[in-house]
């Protein structure tokens with residue numbers, strides 16, 4: 079009899095942003111396999127004696143390859159009742175959760191997916207940025223900035239009111255230049271939210287032109303919001 083693997087979203091970092099279900103599973107887990115975006119404050123919730131394994135893939139750094147992660151999960155499900163695969167934010171947003179679920183289900187291992195607060199939206203709300211706003215932004219898109227710059231057709235995002243870019247720190251100058259080239263205004267305001275919801279959170283504002291000229295100092299992880307909604311934040315909601 080194999081155990082169940084729970085693909086759990088850990089939210090953006092602050093343990094108070096875990097769902098009640100995520101917290102319950104984490105506290106009761108026999109084994110936890112987490113990626114690098116899961117904060118230490120969240121991992122401390124696992125009870126002592128739990129097998130906790132970092133299988134994180136850091137940008138440009140050492141990685142546990144996806145095939146190995148898949149096999150580690152299968153092997154853990156053969157030894158434990160409750161295996162938690164903990165991913166930053168939501169497990170299905172740039173999280174490869176679907177691949178892991180498919181791999182496990184193909185081996186008759188029970189899988190349950192538990193959503194989490196994605197950095198792509200939750201961090202904006204904490205910062206008082208309304209991703210949609212009457213008369214300002216009728217819609218939004220969440221897009222990866224990681225693909226090689228030539229791979230993304232940025233013209234698809236030229237007219238979307240609010241653009242939320244994940245994994246875009248390294249390519250930010252090229253992305254900003256591409257967005258201006260496809261018609262977005264160079265004076266359009268943008269905001270980076272670095273290490274959102276953690277004690278060291280930092281927010282940086284810059285226009286697209288300023289980013290294109292290399293004038294911003296940002297480190298990963300950061301969510302980058304492009305659009306008029308970043309001009310006036312809702313200060314009464316924003317965490318100080």
Ligand SMILES: C[S@@+](CC[C@H](N)C(=O)[O-])C[C@H]1O[C@@H](n2cnc3c(N)ncnc32)[C@H](O)[C@@H]1O
Nearest residue numbers: 090167168171196197244245273274299300301
């Ligand atoms: C591989 S994606 C995973 C996204 C995750 N599944 C989610 O729903 O938030 C990693 C990217 O998410 C963003 N990110 C995740 N957590 C973050 C945080 N606490 N602060 C800022 N950006 C974060 C960054 O853009 C980072 O490069």
